[in-house]
Amino acid sequence: MKASATREWHRINWATCIFLVPVLRWPTILLDRQLTKPWDAFVEYAGDFPEVGKPRHWLHFGTALKVAKQHQIDFHVGVGLSSAAVDHLIGVGYSFRFQAIAR
Numbered sequence: 367m368k369a370s371a372t373r374e375w376h377r378i379n380w381a382t383c384i385f386l387v388p389v390l391r392w393p394t395i396l397l398d399r400q401l402t403k404p405w406d407a408f409v410e411y412a413g414d415f416p417e418v419g420k421p422r423h424w425l426h427f428g429t430a431l432k433v434a435k436q437h438q439i440d441f442h443v444g445v446g447l448s449s450a451a452v453d454h455l456i457g458v459g460y461s462f463r464f465q466a467i468a469r
Contacts, residue, residue: 404432420450436463 392415398408410426428442437460444455 406430414451421448422451423447424451424455426455430461437461 392413394410394412396408396410398406400406407429408427410424410428412424412426414422416422424444424446426442426444428440430438430440432438440457440459440461442455442457442459446452446454
């Protein structure tokens with residue numbers, strides 16, 4: 367996406383994906399549930415309403431498992447709900463956290 371000089375950019379953490387997107391026209395609804403202490407799951411609706419082109423709507427499902435205090439693996443799938451969206455998406459990931467400032 368191309369941004370104008372007056373548009374602010376914000377970081378959106380979308381489960382395991384991180385995008386830099388313009389602030390406007392990207393609504394999401396996220397339901398997240400901790401299933402057990404190390405395991406959680408989510409379902410999300412996301413819409414993208416570009417200035418040019420058709421709107422895109424997705425339904426996104428995922429789960430994450432904390433395998434250690436600072437490590438997590440995840441899996442997610444999604445389906446497009448509109449003709450402009452991709453039909454299906456799938457992803458796996460590994461995340462780790464490091465702490466720059468001691469508590």
